[in-house]
Amino acid sequence: MDPQPFGDAERSLMRTALHAAARGPRGANPLVGAVLVDATGRILHVGHHRGAGTAHAEVDVLERAASAGTDLRDTTMYVTLEPCNHWGRTGPCAEAIVAAGVPRVVFGAPDRTTAASGGSAAMRAAGLDVRSGLLADEAEQLNERWGETMRAQRPFVTLKVAQTLDSRIAAADGTSQWITSSSAREHGHDVRARADAVLVGTGTVLADDPRLTARTGDGGAVARQPLRVVMGLRPVPDRAAVRGTDGRFRHVTTHDPHSALAELYDAGVRHVLIEGGATTAAAFLRVGLVDEIALYQAPLLLGAGRAAFQDLRIGTLAGASRWQLDPTGGGPVQQLGPDLWIHLRPTA
């Protein structure tokens, strides 16, 4: 942490970077935003990270600068998190900043991961003026739950639920296709495409035989497919659609969410999307292993049928599972055709 104080103007710039960060989706990576300013403090470009596999915020802003032909010789980059120093799905940001010729960097929170830290040291070694700690608490808070998953060495967990207004995921006779509209289902496929793994319980496989592939609006498969995971002790039928033919299928033979996540983390999974059913969702909710909920709510009432949430072992209102509206990633509420998408995160 640098001892020299930051002024209001710099705080305002970092706040702009934080707002940009919050536009991104939660998942395998933290939410990060970056702002590039000229020598007078005027904002030239704003960038943010859009989820695993896409450019980091720093590279996003550098790409915008390159497209615009911006002269970087006397600029400063404000970035909410310490630029990374490792090769993941994308190259190290510290190196990209040095190579681009940005002479000054101010970042918020330090990178606490062992894999990616060291970015500031690398930039200083290359002669850059690097300061840190500006609105660090806000940057940490924005990624609080993600930080917990890193420390626990487990994947970030998104629970997706598509329900009626009365929280049903199927009618009394079991019919469930489709509760939500095509707009909502397309949004769901985008979420799926960003995840490393999509997980359902054996009950859902036996009841619905889902494919679990990420598809585009016209039904085609997207290029990068998440691992398809079935959790539970019952066997997965040989002809189950979820097995597919691309080898990206895994049966995790446990009922324990901790074990399931540990196995998936070891297999390289950093973001799991749980898509059903209620028993599997409840197992993760009961042990506090859901990091965000993506709730698709269709304007229907059924009055009976399969409930989306059950067996949470909560007896009284004071013991309720408490959530809060999450404004990140386009949230907290979006209208998708006739439906609502409601984005929630655990209360701190």
Next chain:
Amino acid sequence: MDPQPFGDAERSLMRTALHAAARGPRGANPLVGAVLVDATGRILHVGHHRGAGTAHAEVDVLERAASAGTDLRDTTMYVTLEPCNHWGRTGPCAEAIVAAGVPRVVFGAPDRTTAASGGSAAMRAAGLDVRSGLLADEAEQLNERWGETMRAQRPFVTLKVAQTLDSRIAAADGTSQWITSSSAREHGHDVRARADAVLVGTGTVLADDPRLTARTGDGGAVARQPLRVVMGLRPVPDRAAVRGTDGRFRHVTTHDPHSALAELYDAGVRHVLIEGGATTAAAFLRVGLVDEIALYQAPLLLGAGRAAFQDLRIGTLAGASRWQLDPTGGGPVQQLGPDLWIHLRPTA
């Protein structure tokens, strides 16, 4: 209907009036908006109706003009619905327009009620230039369901539900105070204060002993209290809070929503707010007698407990009770503290 065509400029003015109309709350009165323009077509004032007991849109816009000292001698008023010609809780708008000296009026849909119609004839008789039919379909659509209640001579019915994300209105042990936040409850009291009657089933009275009075943020009673109605065959205990001491209590001894509404209509009730429980709500939903739903949704999960909706006699998804997001009255979605308010109306 006037044969002369309206131009784009006039359509645009009426569209502004329609947008203003949609800001008002649904209930005993139709949604109406009005725009006052000068001789060049420039908008001077925009007004709308804010619910039973408050100024009609025409009077709202005239009051704004009076406050601003606007010269009305060469103005035109665009109003979405034919100005009324009767004394209800407020005076006749046709008379107010004539008295104010507005020389020209263009309205959208005709007033089809026997009580309030005749406004255009009255204004013409007073020498005003009155044209009609501009965007009449849009104005009718905006109040389609309200028009149905008028034709059926029954009150407009709002169903209010305060539920968790998993559509519970009480935990397994029956605890339910409070599922929603104080912000949501205050909003609910505003809705209550606008209604002519608040209705619950006998089951809710026996389980929760609610007062059903409309209260302000600090707990005080508002001046105009809705009639407190209990519906059902079981007796209401002598000491039930709902009886109160002001005589504004009524026990409707029937299970049939049609009979209950007919009795209340005869007693002068034009807007009923149903506040529970699930059995009463289901009775009205099953026969299509809910005109809007005000859904307060708290970010909690319970996994068990009393369900908000049940016994709708729907067996399959194709038979679902279908609703649509209603953007009127501040909808379709509002964030109230930690909670969401979701506004719905039946699909046409």
